[in-house]
Amino acid sequence: MLRFMLIRILQAIPVIFVVITxxxxxxxxxxxxxxxxxxxxxxxxxxxxxxxYKLDLPLHEQYFAYLGDLAQGDLGPxxxxxxxxxxxxxxxxxxxxxxxxxxxxxxxxxxxVTAGVFASLRPNTAQDYIPMSLxxxxxxxxxxxxxxxxxxxFGIYLDWLPITGWGDIPGDKILPSITLGSxxxxxxxxxxxxxxxxxxxxxxxRTARAKGLPEWQVVTRHxxxxxxxxxxxxxxxxxxxxxxxxxxxxTIFQIPGLxxxxxxxxxxRDYTMILGTTVFLSTLIVFFNLVSDITAAWxxxxxxxxxxxxx
Amino acid sequence: xxxxxxxxxxxxLLLASIILLITACGRGESNVxxxxxxxVLHYGNGAEPQGLDPHVVTGVPENHIIRALFEGLAVxxxxxxxxxxGVAQRWEFSDGGRVITxxxxxxxxxxxGEQVTASDYVWSWNRxxxxxxxxxxxxMLFPVVNAEAYLKGEITDFSEVGVKAIDDxxxxxxxxxxTPYFVQLMDxxxxxxxxxxxxxxxxxxxxxxxxxxxxxxxxxxxxxxxTEWSLNRRIVVEKSEHYWxxxxxxxxxxxxxxxxxxxxxxxxxxxEQLHYTQVVPLDKIPAYRSMPDTPYxxxxxxxxxxxxxxxxRPPVNDARVRKALSMAVDRETLVRTVLxxxxxxxxxxxxxxxxxxxxxxxxxxxxxxxxKLLAEAGYPNGDGWPGLEILYNTQEAHRKIAVAIQxxxxxxxxxxxxxxxxxxxxxxxxxxxxxxQIARRGxxxxxxxxxxxxxxxxxxxxxxxxxxxxPIYDDLILYRAPKAETREARYKLFAEAETRLMEEMPIIPIxxxxxxxxxxPSVEGLYSNLMDSLNLKYVQLVPGRQLPGSTQ
Numbered sequence: 001m002l003r004f005m006l007i008r009i010l011q012a013i014p015v016i017f018v019v020i021t022x023x024x025x026x027x028x029x030x031x032x033x034x035x036x037x038x039x040x041x042x043x044x045x046x047x048x049x050x051x052x053y054k055l056d057l058p059l060h061e062q063y064f065a066y067l068g069d070l071a072q073g074d075l076g077p078x079x080x081x082x083x084x085x086x087x088x089x090x091x092x093x094x095x096x097x098x099x100x101x102x103x104x105x106x107x108x109x110x111x112x113v114t115a116g117v118f119a120s121l122r123p124n125t126a127q128d129y130i131p132m133s134l135x136x137x138x139x140x141x142x143x144x145x146x147x148x149x150x151x152x153x154f155g156i157y158l159d160w161l162p163i164t165g166w167g168d169i170p171g172d173k174i175l176p177s178i179t180l181g182s183x184x185x186x187x188x189x190x191x192x193x194x195x196x197x198x199x200x201x202x203x204x205x206r207t208a209r210a211k212g213l214p215e216w217q218v219v220t221r222h223x224x225x226x227x228x229x230x231x232x233x234x235x236x237x238x239x240x241x242x243x244x245x246x247x248x249x250x251t252i253f254q255i256p257g258l259x260x261x262x263x264x265x266x267x268x269r270d271y272t273m274i275l276g277t278t279v280f281l282s283t284l285i286v287f288f289n290l291v292s293d294i295t296a297a298w299x300x301x302x303x304x305x306x307x308x309x310x311x
Numbered sequence: 312x313x314x315x316x317x318x319x320x321x322x323x324l325l326l327a328s329i330i331l332l333i334t335a336c337g338r339g340e341s342n343v344x345x346x347x348x349x350x351v352l353h354y355g356n357g358a359e360p361q362g363l364d365p366h367v368v369t370g371v372p373e374n375h376i377i378r379a380l381f382e383g384l385a386v387x388x389x390x391x392x393x394x395x396x397g398v399a400q401r402w403e404f405s406d407g408g409r410v411i412t413x414x415x416x417x418x419x420x421x422x423x424g425e426q427v428t429a430s431d432y433v434w435s436w437n438r439x440x441x442x443x444x445x446x447x448x449x450x451m452l453f454p455v456v457n458a459e460a461y462l463k464g465e466i467t468d469f470s471e472v473g474v475k476a477i478d479d480x481x482x483x484x485x486x487x488x489x490t491p492y493f494v495q496l497m498d499x500x501x502x503x504x505x506x507x508x509x510x511x512x513x514x515x516x517x518x519x520x521x522x523x524x525x526x527x528x529x530x531x532x533x534x535x536x537x538t539e540w541s542l543n544r545r546i547v548v549e550k551s552e553h554y555w556x557x558x559x560x561x562x563x564x565x566x567x568x569x570x571x572x573x574x575x576x577x578x579x580x581x582x583e584q585l586h587y588t589q590v591v592p593l594d595k596i597p598a599y600r601s602m603p604d605t606p607y608x609x610x611x612x613x614x615x616x617x618x619x620x621x622x623x624r625p626p627v628n629d630a631r632v633r634k635a636l637s638m639a640v641d642r643e644t645l646v647r648t649v650l651x652x653x654x655x656x657x658x659x660x661x662x663x664x665x666x667x668x669x670x671x672x673x674x675x676x677x678x679x680x681x682x683k684l685l686a687e688a689g690y691p692n693g694d695g696w697p698g699l700e701i702l703y704n705t706q707e708a709h710r711k712i713a714v715a716i717q718x719x720x721x722x723x724x725x726x727x728x729x730x731x732x733x734x735x736x737x738x739x740x741x742x743x744x745x746x747x748q749i750a751r752r753g754x755x756x757x758x759x760x761x762x763x764x765x766x767x768x769x770x771x772x773x774x775x776x777x778x779x780x781x782p783i784y785d786d787l788i789l790y791r792a793p794k795a796e797t798r799e800a801r802y803k804l805f806a807e808a809e810t811r812l813m814e815e816m817p818i819i820p821i822x823x824x825x826x827x828x829x830x831x832p833s834v835e836g837l838y839s840n841l842m843d844s845l846n847l848k849y850v851q852l853v854p855g856r857q858l859p860g861s862t863q
Contacts, residue, residue: 030736031741032735032740037739038739038753042449044442044462045449048442049519081362083520084542092542093543151575151578156578163579163582163584164578251571253575256541256542256544267736
């Protein structure tokens, strides 16, 4: 197992390095720069700005300087927000986005697993079709539609919940978490249904039933563990995706998270910010993929046996 | 262990946390009600400011916060926009208007209690103009003798620049030529004083990214002081104890929200989380307009939306074609339909009533004349038309306008026009390189004076972007207008320049902007003006007033 993890970590390093290099040169090749504005900037001023951010050096020198700083954990100063470093902005937004992602994932799991398992018990009946159709709608409904809808109903018509903010007014975390979580709930429902269906037709389930276990025990004790393996495999990338994809929800609900910076950086040609967020998020994605692989291996007895044999 | 955990505890934990999350809710008093009682204004500010250093940032959200924290030598009266005393109690002109002496208020204090002195201004202007600072708004001080040369590195001794501290409270500024709008510029943040000792504590004078503007570090001289700055969440300022005119300040505190999403901002206003919104979504405006005692406030704004024409590229290198295109745009209809009456048709680059200046209306919507001009240029009824492309930055509002104009030109002139959109920075690059035939453009005035619009089109001006060049025009704007004896004579010269410009039509003016806000009825003293300039010092909150019935 340890060797497996080590190999995966070593594989991740060149991946991240390629991401850094590709992002660095792609961003620089885009037309327009961080200091281009609608009102033209005086050439002398632009030169001074470029000198302050070392943009006047040859590109390859900038690249190696960036790699050097990065190795020391310094993502550089932000172009758009003078006076703030990319590190500072990342770490001010990360806890908020992570919290949002965590709640969203909780909601997604509760709704998704329940609906999926429920549907798998009576396949091709109303009990299957209704939750699965709802899941399909959940997948299709983009968060920029669901969010405002929820806000209109619960925030404005019913006046139950606050419509913006994060941790400012009690209850303001509910709507964004549901909005972000619902699409994932739908995926999880479909995945857990498929996983459960496969497991429920296995021999060992028939054995469990044959020895007279009540149905709920068959499902929770025997089927669920195997049936949820696809869901577990999905969770890692899903969490990374939640972090990266929270931009829309953060904008609708005015949440001071990471997503807004991530997207705005590209529009602003905030070179260091684009690189910083990309490197950070790609590291996260690689990390969560690793975690979910390991968890899946741990849950799946066959894979586990393989590793035991291998090491 | 795995069994018991995964089977029962995890789901029940999940369930418990969700129930907890949901029951934690409950709506208390709204921000507005609470704010009215405590004197706290909840202000939708449009975006997270880039920063709060007056010599570093550019932008409207920054302006609102910086002008709450700092005060210039003179400020603008929020109703008339004429300058009135700020840090300077009064000012005198001498040498035919070339020298301005500012007499500083001895009670003007920094938020640490120290006096604001004339030498603080000299230091700050040195910083604002220093070639190392990279101040994008440094040109605001270019009317000062040698300011431009200092920025461009032609001279290195700041004492040659026309600003002197005679004593603690007397600041003498020498200008290149009489500049009628110069006192107005003292209300622009790029001319503000900063506290030298505070800056030097965190770095060099010309450093852009030191933490001197953070809570606890910043020393400012305005009506408010900075007490909280949560990135992308809120900025809180509180009434300053050291501000010279503190007795006039009614608000105890202002909270600025980075309301980037205009739709969310409007909803926040509806549930009374905000007193004031920066903008109003276009599709909500009719509903708000129809309300009795509407909170919707619209006023003309010092900005013009226009199309740039590349005067070197056929077919628009022919002035007759340019005029034909301009005359075939039915601005009244455009404003009524696409823009929902939120703009004013424009027939000149300068907005009307720019401090009493009304530009001449030199042409009108005239499809007949337009067809004639196009025929003269060699395209009768659009025959032989080589095609034309309109460039705009990717945004729905610009697309709608371009589509409407495309249809008008097809209908009136029978010519085909294609549309092309580019992402913002790519578009900026194309405009700067003049790599287009027609491109959408907007210009927002930095100060209320026709000069700010007309000097765009001097030969090789950085914002000219059309290749338009007319020596007589340059002479009018650069030499004759500044030397005019009276306001009337000056405005006459501007009208002359404007006439020359429209003769050649290197731009197609389309509309004059308006400012659009939702203002809660409890807010008093927030006046509409051409600059959309607010002075929070005059704002008051009156408790007990309700929003008129909901808009749904």
